[in-house]
Amino acid sequence: MKLAIIGTGYVGLVTGTCFAEMGNQVTCVDIDAGKIEKLRRGKLTIFEPGLELIFERNLREDRLHFTTQLAEAVTDSEVVFLALPTPKGGDGSADLSFVLGVAREIGKLIAAEENDAYKVIVNKSTVPVGTADLVRSVIEEAGLAAGERFDVVSNPEFLREGLAVDDFLKPERVVIGSSSSRAQAVMHNLYEPFVRNGNPILNMDERSSELTKYAANAFLATKITFMNEVANLCERVGANVEFVRHGIGTDSRIGKQFLYAGIGYGGSCFPKDVHALKRTAATYDYEFPVLDAVIRVNDRQHDALVSKVVSYFDGSLENRHFAVWGLAFKANTDDVRESPAHAVINALLAQGATITAFDPEAIETTRAVLGDTIAYAHDIYDALKDADALIVCTEWNEFRQPDFTRLKATLKQSAIFDGRNLFNPQTMAESGFDYFSIGRPQQFDVTTAPDGTRKKAHAERG
Numbered sequence: 001m002k003l004a005i006i007g008t009g010y011v012g013l014v015t016g017t018c019f020a021e022m023g024n025q026v027t028c029v030d031i032d033a034g035k036i037e038k039l040r041r042g043k044l045t046i047f048e049p050g051l052e053l054i055f056e057r058n059l060r061e062d063r064l065h066f067t068t069q070l071a072e073a074v075t076d077s078e079v080v081f082l083a084l085p086t087p088k089g090g091d092g093s094a095d096l097s098f099v100l101g102v103a104r105e106i107g108k109l110i111a112a113e114e115n116d117a118y119k120v121i122v123n124k125s126t127v128p129v130g131t132a133d134l135v136r137s138v139i140e141e142a143g144l145a146a147g148e149r150f151d152v153v154s155n156p157e158f159l160r161e162g163l164a165v166d167d168f169l170k171p172e173r174v175v176i177g178s179s180s181s182r183a184q185a186v187m188h189n190l191y192e193p194f195v196r197n198g199n200p201i202l203n204m205d206e207r208s209s210e211l212t213k214y215a216a217n218a219f220l221a222t223k224i225t226f227m228n229e230v231a232n233l234c235e236r237v238g239a240n241v242e243f244v245r246h247g248i249g250t251d252s253r254i255g256k257q258f259l260y261a262g263i264g265y266g267g268s269c270f271p272k273d274v275h276a277l278k279r280t281a282a283t284y285d286y287e288f289p290v291l292d293a294v295i296r297v298n299d300r301q302h303d304a305l306v307s308k309v310v311s312y313f314d315g316s317l318e319n320r321h322f323a324v325w326g327l328a329f330k331a332n333t334d335d336v337r338e339s340p341a342h343a344v345i346n347a348l349l350a351q352g353a354t355i356t357a358f359d360p361e362a363i364e365t366t367r368a369v370l371g372d373t374i375a376y377a378h379d380i381y382d383a384l385k386d387a388d389a390l391i392v393c394t395e396w397n398e399f400r401q402p403d404f405t406r407l408k409a410t411l412k413q414s415a416i417f418d419g420r421n422l423f424n425p426q427t428m429a430e431s432g433f434d435y436f437s438i439g440r441p442q443q444f445d446v447t448t449a450p451d452g453t454r455k456k457a458h459a460e461r462g
């Protein structure tokens with residue numbers, strides 16, 4: 001099939017590349033000429049594990065194309081995906097100006113096509129309930145009749161940055177929201193190769209599909225937030241969140257994932273999507289108080305670590321210098337949008353501290369936001385020079401087993417504040433570190449946790 005992907009960011013580039021991998025002819029569009037130029041030269045614009053290999057292959061085999069010209073991609077395409085930004089607007093709702101602006105242009109292009117061909121326009125962006133209807137009416141402004149020359153489909157994307165290629169190639173489910181059987185048939189045909197493993201393609205109406213995406217993200221954000229609340233309570237009552245996590249995660253109704261306490265969720269999706277769902281509810285005169293609590297608690301959680309740092313240094317961070325490991329909002333991505341690491345850094349800077357930070361992939365993306373308000377290191381040890389203490393903000397694998405002797409010799413004070421619970425408190429205590437994590441006692445051997453021995457054995461097997 002001939003496909004157009006409008007918006008070549010994290011979602012658009014992965015979507016385009018993976019559809020090309022299945023043999024489709026794909027043209028990706030972006031207004032960022034620099035991005036398109038780089039992609040044309042065979043250089044990736046994002047860090048995403050596994051993407052490079054299939055990107056290079058499909059570029060080489062001439063199935064993947066890049067342009068800044070919407071017409072070049074849309075004309076003759078059977079399916080047009082909108083993978084455009086839907087950022088948080090002033091009132092918390094999703095800003096649909098990118099999506100509707102492009103939809104209007106697409107309408108004109110379809111109207112100008114001479115062959116009367118039928119196209120499916122797919123909202124892959126995360127968009128509020130009712131957006132498929134809006135997109136449809138904007139396209140109709142060009143004098144086109146829905147169902148004849150085009151249909152609009154909601155097809156939310158569930159990929160996770162850092163695992164995006166795998167998630168796209170082997171989705172747990174594909175959601176297709178459409179009231180048109182013709183459009184549904186086109187979408188089924190397109191997604192068939194991705195669900196050979198028997199995972200479902202779920203057909204539903206547009207509104208349910210749009211809400212599914214927000215409900216999924218808000219539920220996951222709530223799960224993380226709930227566990228952070230439990231961790232905070234653990235610290236006060238003398239319990240251990242590692243034990244509690246195992247204790248509840250073994251209940252299949254709860255499940256083991258998304259139960260790790262930390263410094264709060266971030267990224268380009270959860271924060272804006274929780275806000276947008278709250279706005280949707282308000283628009284329909286429905287109070288959704290759980291979402292208010294999630295937003296409030298998550299904002300507060302960014303401070304959970306900083307307040308430990310402040311109290312360790314007797315209430316003042318003036319003239320203190322810190323090493324920060326981790327800038328990305330989570331491991332395996334260079335994305336720093338709404339990164340909890342940035343929230344921690346900003347809070348430390350506001351208290352008069354200075355910072356040298358290291359991240360394996362997110363230094364350039366951070367520099368674009370924080371500029372030279374902080375210094376950047378070449379590696380984890382370089383970041384430690386002249387630092388009073390180490391602060392860990394992202395759970396990259398390469399942070400998990402550092403040379404602690406070197407850490408101790410380099411840090412001015414042997415203090416580590418771990419916002420991701422990466423290290424074993426017992427080992428830290430035995431090595432003479434003042435070690436602070438989230439929801440765990442300062443002296444506790446993780447290998448004694450319910451599955452600790454197993455975990456250790458696993459690690460020893462390499």
Ligand SMILES: NC(=O)c1ccc[n+]([C@@H]2O[C@H](COP(=O)([O-])OP(=O)(O)OC[C@H]3O[C@@H](n4cnc5c(N)ncnc54)[C@H](O)[C@@H]3O)[C@@H](O)[C@H]2O)c1
Pocket residue numbers: 006007008009010011012029030031032035083084085086098101102124125126127157158159160161268269
């Ligand atoms: N990033 C994720 O993990 C993820 C996962 C699922 C869903 N989503 C949703 O997918 C959508 C896109 O997210 P993203 O992370 O890929 O965003 P992104 O910012 O990485 O990419 C969007 C791209 O669209 C381009 N763009 C803006 N206006 C344009 C225009 N008029 N014409 C062509 N291109 C234009 C931008 O230059 C940018 O490259 C959002 O709605 C997001 O909520 C994101």
